[in-house]
Amino acid sequence: MNELIFFIxxxxxxxxxxxxIYALGAIGITLIFGILRFAHFAHAxxxxxxxxxxLIFASLLSGVGPIAGLPTGFxxxxxxxAATALLAIGLDRMFYRPLRARNIKPILLLVAxxxxxxxxxxxxxxxxxxxxxxxxTSEKKDIFRIDVPFDLATRNIVITxxxxxxxxxxxxxxxxLHQFLTRTRLGKAMRAMADNANLAxxxxxxxxxxxxxxxIIAGVLAAAGGVLLALDVALKPDxxxxxxxxxxxxxxxxxxxxxxxxxxxxxxxGFSEALAVFNWSLLIRPFADFLPAWIEIPTRxxxxxxxxxLIVPFVILIAVLLWRPTxxxxxxxx
Amino acid sequence: xxxxxxxxxxxxxxxxxxxxxxxxxxxxxxxxxVGPNGAGKSTVLKSIFGLIGLQQGKVExxxxxxxxxxxxxxxxxxxxxxxxxxxxxxxxxxxxxxxxGAYIRRDDYTSAMERMFDLFPPLxxxxxxxxxxxxxxxxxxxxxxxxxxxxxxxxxxDEPTVxxxxxxxxxxxxxxxxxxxxxxxxxxxxxxxxxxxxxxxxGFVLAGGRNLYTDTGENLLNNPAVAKSFLGR
Amino acid sequence: MxxxxxxxxxxxxxxxxxxxxxxxxGQAYTLRMLVEATCFAIIALGLTIQWxxxxxxxxxxxxxxxxxxxxxxxxxxxxxxxxxxxxxxRSLALFALLVxxxxxxxxGLSQMHRIGISQRVKTALILVALVFxxxxxxxxxxxxxxxxxxxxxxxxxxxLPVFVGWIVGGIAAAFVAYWIGRACLGLRSDYxxxxxxxxxxxxxxxxxxxxxxxxxxxxxxxxxxxxxxxNELGFITARAAYLSLTAVLVAVIFVLLQRAYQAPWGRxxxxxxxxxxxxEAMGKNVNLRRLQIFVLGSGLIGFGGAALxxxxxxxxxxxxxxLKHTFLIWVMVLLGGAGNNAGAIFGAIAVYIIWVMSEPLxxxxxxxxxxxxxxxxxxxxxxDLTTRALQSRVFVIGLTITLTLRFAPQGLLPERRIKVS
Numbered sequence: 001m002n003e004l005i006f007f008i009x010x011x012x013x014x015x016x017x018x019x020x021i022y023a024l025g026a027i028g029i030t031l032i033f034g035i036l037r038f039a040h041f042a043h044a045x046x047x048x049x050x051x052x053x054x055l056i057f058a059s060l061l062s063g064v065g066p067i068a069g070l071p072t073g074f075x076x077x078x079x080x081x082a083a084t085a086l087l088a089i090g091l092d093r094m095f096y097r098p099l100r101a102r103n104i105k106p107i108l109l110l111v112a113x114x115x116x117x118x119x120x121x122x123x124x125x126x127x128x129x130x131x132x133x134x135x136x137t138s139e140k141k142d143i144f145r146i147d148v149p150f151d152l153a154t155r156n157i158v159i160t161x162x163x164x165x166x167x168x169x170x171x172x173x174x175x176x177l178h179q180f181l182t183r184t185r186l187g188k189a190m191r192a193m194a195d196n197a198n199l200a201x202x203x204x205x206x207x208x209x210x211x212x213x214x215x216i217i218a219g220v221l222a223a224a225g226g227v228l229l230a231l232d233v234a235l236k237p238d239x240x241x242x243x244x245x246x247x248x249x250x251x252x253x254x255x256x257x258x259x260x261x262x263x264x265x266x267x268x269x270g271f272s273e274a275l276a277v278f279n280w281s282l283l284i285r286p287f288a289d290f291l292p293a294w295i296e297i298p299t300r301x302x303x304x305x306x307x308x309x310l311i312v313p314f315v316i317l318i319a320v321l322l323w324r325p326t327x328x329x330x331x332x333x334x
Numbered sequence: 335x336x337x338x339x340x341x342x343x344x345x346x347x348x349x350x351x352x353x354x355x356x357x358x359x360x361x362x363x364x365x366x367x368v369g370p371n372g373a374g375k376s377t378v379l380k381s382i383f384g385l386i387g388l389q390q391g392k393v394e395x396x397x398x399x400x401x402x403x404x405x406x407x408x409x410x411x412x413x414x415x416x417x418x419x420x421x422x423x424x425x426x427x428x429x430x431x432x433x434x435g436a437y438i439r440r441d442d443y444t445s446a447m448e449r450m451f452d453l454f455p456p457l458x459x460x461x462x463x464x465x466x467x468x469x470x471x472x473x474x475x476x477x478x479x480x481x482x483x484x485x486x487x488x489x490x491x492d493e494p495t496v497x498x499x500x501x502x503x504x505x506x507x508x509x510x511x512x513x514x515x516x517x518x519x520x521x522x523x524x525x526x527x528x529x530x531x532x533x534x535x536x537g538f539v540l541a542g543g544r545n546l547y548t549d550t551g552e553n554l555l556n557n558p559a560v561a562k563s564f565l566g567r
Numbered sequence: 568m569x570x571x572x573x574x575x576x577x578x579x580x581x582x583x584x585x586x587x588x589x590x591x592x593g594q595a596y597t598l599r600m601l602v603e604a605t606c607f608a609i610i611a612l613g614l615t616i617q618w619x620x621x622x623x624x625x626x627x628x629x630x631x632x633x634x635x636x637x638x639x640x641x642x643x644x645x646x647x648x649x650x651x652x653x654x655x656x657r658s659l660a661l662f663a664l665l666v667x668x669x670x671x672x673x674x675g676l677s678q679m680h681r682i683g684i685s686q687r688v689k690t691a692l693i694l695v696a697l698v699f700x701x702x703x704x705x706x707x708x709x710x711x712x713x714x715x716x717x718x719x720x721x722x723x724x725x726x727l728p729v730f731v732g733w734i735v736g737g738i739a740a741a742f743v744a745y746w747i748g749r750a751c752l753g754l755r756s757d758y759x760x761x762x763x764x765x766x767x768x769x770x771x772x773x774x775x776x777x778x779x780x781x782x783x784x785x786x787x788x789x790x791x792x793x794x795x796x797x798n799e800l801g802f803i804t805a806r807a808a809y810l811s812l813t814a815v816l817v818a819v820i821f822v823l824l825q826r827a828y829q830a831p832w833g834r835x836x837x838x839x840x841x842x843x844x845x846x847e848a849m850g851k852n853v854n855l856r857r858l859q860i861f862v863l864g865s866g867l868i869g870f871g872g873a874a875l876x877x878x879x880x881x882x883x884x885x886x887x888x889x890l891k892h893t894f895l896i897w898v899m900v901l902l903g904g905a906g907n908n909a910g911a912i913f914g915a916i917a918v919y920i921i922w923v924m925s926e927p928l929x930x931x932x933x934x935x936x937x938x939x940x941x942x943x944x945x946x947x948x949x950x951d952l953t954t955r956a957l958q959s960r961v962f963v964i965g966l967t968i969t970l971t972l973r974f975a976p977q978g979l980l981p982e983r984r985i986k987v988s
Binding site: 192200201202203205206 | 410435
């Protein structure tokens, strides 16, 4: 029984946690890909910059959290999200729109986003330094231990407050996004422009407004993902590069331009990571008595060694790119 | 005069495709543009809608020069355009397609939508279907319906019957006539010159980016030179 | 002569800057910077033919640099006797035999459609076989790797001449590029960028974690030089000797590429880049040509990477970063002018100078800011000011990319379009 709880903690929960983070980033990637037709390489740094904004706001407004009964980093999330959305629009105005106006190849927008990602990285590190930062220097991180009502289970399912907040935020964001895309005029225009940009123009849709809306949504979700990731673990300087390829993998797995696909893709990549490094011998060992004697259970039996965890998303990414570049939900129109 | 385009010179960079085309059309009339491949038929529609810039000439809508108005604002002035290909939002429902057609309208457009469903009855049952899953004829209805949602004064149609089965072609042509009767000027580019000229109030025969003949549809059909070069047999 | 005025002016500016650096930082420092810049120039030439001639977006430069560096380390590093005297070589040979058998089985499976097995069954069988192969591979390599690490540290090198290492390093990078290219070149360009970025990361991770082969994070040093080392000649003379070698290499590669560019082969490559559909319609095998140039360019990148790693005298797989070994090279090519070989060389040297100099310059500015900040406002600068100053180069490189795209999208030395009559 304890083994099962271990499995829930190590695979189900941690897979879902990192999966939600990836999903929040991948939605932005996929929307930008759909509307502006380029791979936005600066997205992971938009996420860390969002977390960085939250750090600034949290230090300015320290003490707000305890009043609300929530971590300060989470309470200032709306502020950080607004700042990140503004930053995203500003970056578009400064670096991407002038290039779009010249009708250049989309691949050069990708190059521009490489430049932007390096600039963001450089600036945040110049100001924040390269050390690891956490929201929980003065506050305590609440940890919930959930008892499992079985006699054999002595261990608990462990989940922290930021993780609960992460799940809630992700679900609420996805619900709001769904309502926006299917119920509002601007949301439908966004889907229309992702579908057929020329026809959107012909229909009189103001494409500038749609582009701005895209950056706002992408920026808000990126900030949410970045802040919640930083709340869950910490804000590490090399964080952005480690999430860049997973969120691309998630967006491509789900099929670019499809927000719901990106969510599924994010969870898929997250669970794959957790499953790949999980030590399966722990789950098999209780059944050792039923196995023939000549089978010896190794102490470590994982699909890939832990030190290769980072390349799991890359492998998924490349497999999907080669096998089904349009995403695993090909043929199904949403 | 609803639309008066004079001396249009336009192209896609390099040599111009249009070398001085004139188009005139009254409200409630059907104008048909015919001509061989490469004559610049579609380019005329695009330049009237503003999708490509004019090197020379001007476009006037009811006497007002609109040559410098960007295409998405021409929609607001009452010009609607249906491209030849990729003319529906494939991943949106039929109703959402029509809503996108009415994007610039801030008023209540439910009556306009009901009118579309009356004009194209098959769309009514399919209003919540994904447009990309419809048949070719129904897609064309969605495309024209989307354009009509703004209650345009001028409707530009680029080969609306291409690739459709004969029954649907007849259907679409009936609808075009119906639209024109509601006092909308309709400018159609057609590959099938004979049938198009049959319904035309004015026909424009283009070749090499210039007007070759401009006359009533009937006169053009009876003009031996036109018949010989452009109508076959 | 006026035709090449831009080139002359720009290279003259670089020359003056180098002189200034020489005056401030001294000979040894400047020579090291120039040797590294010439190695980067070789890498940049490899990228400029991929991107400039054929429009291929290779974001995995770091992977090829790492392959070149690893091979040159493996071939040129002295022989590790404790490895060769242990049982490990025999086990490794047996392991190689096992791998060959697995490869043969997989190849056999991939040919099964010839005996009338349906595609679907074949794919399923191959997938199952791959999973098994993966586990067999891991479970057999693991004990050998542990044995080597315990008894010998790592397998050591082969003690061959350094130049052999460079050439084989280039060939190995080209070989890796062949397989990556075969799989990925059909993808649209932004997907190609993401895929190559992923492959580079995989290569780096394998090299970093295969301790038995590369010592991983423990790093391997000192690597031998193709010219006498500083221990024998002193820093200045040894580095000057190294520089003359790399400079000659850059010149030779430049001349060869220049001839290829003007030859029918180069014309065809440009035709494919500018309009692949038309080129295909004219009967050119577009995919094969792209693969050719991808392999050639990556080979050059591997060769340049080998020269760079040898010069640094240390093989450190964790030291390969996308920033320095991929994006920096992109800036060189973009700033210099894609498709212009002289531009790539100019870009490599100019950007490397910017890269190296942005740290001392920022420190200089920071020192002033800290000085006057504390003097005027009582500002207490953070203690890690120096490590932060290092980050300014990241920003500067990013800024250079965006400014180049905005104001000189063709680069400072644009490709010279040859009139085709």
